[in-house]
Amino acid sequence: MSAHAPHSLRRLLALCRKESYQIVRDPSSIVIAFVLPVVLLFIFGYGINLDSARVRVGLLNEDSGPDAAAFAATLAGSPYFELHRAASRAELAQWLTAGAIRGFVVLQPDFGARLARPGETAPLEVVTDGSEPNTAIFVGGYLQGAWQSWAQQRALDRRLPADVPIEIVARYWFNPAALSRNFIVPGSIAIIMTIIGALLTSLVVAREWERGTMEALLSTPVRRAEFLLSKILPYYVLGIVSMLMCLAVAVWVFDVPFRGSLALLLLYTSLFLGSSLGLGLLLSTVTRNQFNAAQSALQAAFLPATILSGFIFEIASMPAPVRAATYLIPARYFISALQTLFQAGFVGHILLEDLLFLIASAAFFLGLTALKTRRRLD
């Protein structure tokens, strides 16, 4: 690598072309660059649905009165439940244990009688499957809601005052139907960018070290800036193309709203790609071995980006030391920006914070890579 040769656009383009061939010619790069993103996007979009749409629920009605029958009919008619009627408690317990239902309701023999007697409260027994905590919360909530609207209707029909005098009316902002897909699909773009940026780059560059072609490259009059740019640009273009593809799939296939500006999305994606490409290059330069590079990229980039970024798991719920660690993870800011751009459009306060942290992490990783490259080459 000569320090005196002038910069040359032709040389840079030639290097970029070489890099692009390298991506296309290796089957494992093809898998990472093209197959994995598409597969992941569809799995995240269709496979990770936290909203229990139609829960299987059991019902045991031991009361033969009209009130119990009316409540059972409400459950049967609800779009939230797939109702399975049982003949005994033992049957319900068996279904719940086997996972055939996620919860059940029992109407005791005196349900109607206690309901009619003034001054008494008839219990409505609800049991959920706690081995699936998230589903259990939903089942409990849905059944409570079904009971509430039934009780209200009953009071209204009989011209009685409402059973429970306070009612909560919920209006979900940004996502009126409260679909988990609307935050998971935008977040998955960050995961895919991590795979392209860190995993793919670390592999391809480490391969050059492994095969000794890096030394050959160094003996040419390539300048450091040209060298780094040639390693960054092709992957950057790949990342942006992949992001646009994800955007199209998110909006047209998954019906996720995109309310922000495309220019901002490009800006944030570029910054995030900057830091993950930097990390990928850094890992490959440090390890100089494909295997170790891939492994460390997975542990340093992919795992934090899925677990510690707020992609699925709520950061606020983590214990304080883990929460503190999430501030160091670039994916956290990118996911926050993605969720804002897709669902809210523009929230200056959040986007500014994300912008600053993403600039800092991109500068840090790219700067460190440049530094490491000079030490090893000059």
Next chain:
Amino acid sequence: MLRRLLPLIVKELQLAFREPHTRRLLILPVLLELALFPFAATLEVRNATLAILNQDQGAASTELVQRLAATQAFPHRLLVTDEGELRRAIDEQRALLGLWIPEDFSRELAAGRTAQVLAIPDGRRSNSAQIALSYAQSIVQGYAVELARAAGRPPPSEVVVRNWFNPNLNYRWFMLPSLVAIITTIGTLIVTAMSVAREREQGTFEQLLVSPLTPGLIMVGKMVPALLVGLGQATIVVLAAVFLYRVPFHGSVALLYLSLLCYALALSGIGLFISSLVETQQQAFLGVFTFMVPAVMLSGFVAPVENMPLLLQGVSWVDPLSHFIVIVKGIFLKGFGFGLIWPNLWPLLLIALATMSLGYWMFRRRIA
């Protein structure tokens, strides 16, 4: 035969633990995931902030706000004074849920009508917001029932919810049994997937072929170490789950190991298939990754299988992890006996048979 096989098994095990990069792959995930996942990977809602806008001057709303402020569910409260401020608190994600008590709240209550409270959950985080809403709902409801009782009109009916198998809906009780399955997956796949690829990379594969071992025996020699590693890792996680994280274990240890063995067999078939398909250890590693991410995502670990579209539920059925997770969780939390394991064990056996045949076929093709 066993005398011939044993040295091969010992050699494979030594190799797996001698090479620094495989050793790291076998030890790091166990430590990292055991320490991190139970704390970080949770869908529970803790430390949430509740924004409250109280426009009512009456005693009832003051009491309600005090009750909301006293709960553990929302350790942070944000008292806002107007609509704009409430809107900003949600927009800027300073609060997960906003509650708006309108000015006629006390008046409506006093008049015997139903008073309304408007809840504004942040839909950008719809899952957490829904859970936060259900916390708020139960507090408001509890207060309302008390009011009705005090007025001499107890509600005619009420819902009593109990959670079986995990009364407090502790997310760790869900996470750790699932981790047994996931960590076993990594270990078993890595050892088998690396094995043939390593021999090929280092040129020792031909030497193995000229040895008096049949392809079937060579394959067994590659699978047994993987099974041992998987069983060992699973044991570590089970011990940590029971003694460190205090997850109840209601089932039988023997049944757990029986299912574990079937699961590890299914995985080692997949590992051998990957290993025979690729040229280098690095490609084998990527192959494992490409298989594992969808396998974990579609297993019911992150989101329930029953919420997926039918086509993906079919894919999930073929995924050995989805059956094994049900078994491990069942043995841990529900005390599954053989009868309850069987509906998930026979698909696992079937999958094991299929992957091992596939692995053997691919392995034979590689030799030829």
